[in-house]
Amino acid sequence: MKNVFKPVLMMMSLAMVAEGTLAAGDAAAGEGKAVMCAACHGADGNSAAPSFPKLAGLGEKYLTKQMLDVKNGNRQIPEMTGMLDNMSEQDLADIAAFFNSKTTQLSGSKEMEVQVNSGAKVDALALGEKLYRGGNAEVGVPACTGCHSPKGLGNDPAGYPRLSGQHAAYIEKQLKDFRAGNRVNDGDTRVMRSVAANLSDADIAALANYIAGLN
Helix, strand or coil: CCCHHHHHHHHHHHHHHHHCCCCCCCCHHHHHHHHHHHHHHCCCCCCCCCCCCCCCCCCCHHHHHHHHHHHHHCCCCHHCCCCCCCCCCHHHHHHHHHHHHHCCCCCCCCCCEEECCCCCEHHHHHHHHHHHHHEEEECCCCCCHHHHHHCEEEEEEEHHHHCCCCCHHHHHHHHHHHHHHCCCCCCCCHHHHHHHHHCHHHHHHHHHHHCCCCC
16 A cells, blocks of 8 residues: 555656746736736635635645636636636736735634445544545545645645635535546646545545635
8 A cells, every 4th residue: 555645646746847937926016907806706815705716825826827727728617708818927927926915814614524435424524634634545545735735835836726714615616626527727647636536525525624724
């Protein structure tokens, strides 16, 4: 079992190398450009609706890449269709820098149970913490800490986003989309698709709930 995570760790390393150089953003310049984002994501990047992700403190490199992927059609988000078409890469980098400069407000976890594949109901917070910090070697799921840090703060230079405090419903949807192949912009290394492929619905719900309150 000692080599179970080796392929995933190699993919993580390759993903870091594969990321191209993105334009450096100017947070002050991005404030005015980000006005159009406020309706869904909040003026400071802390969205009120769980269907829209929090952008505050998410990571400048990650945010820039996601917007470029939306603009280029590599990530399909119906609500954003056409919104970025007239934006330059510098515009997107400035918006990313603006939102990254803001403080994330924690969504918070809740006490709940999830039903695992055996049929047993288990404490979701305990399962979420176990998966986040230790993964699941039996099915080849690595710990989330390797990319997203023990406190969920991410790794901005590597392009790995902050997870801490994000809406649980949004995290759950993204993991299910990666698992189903509905979201594919994790690159040729397929890091997130490879991880999500081995997560059950209970695992995903537990992880999302735990991450929402992680700090």
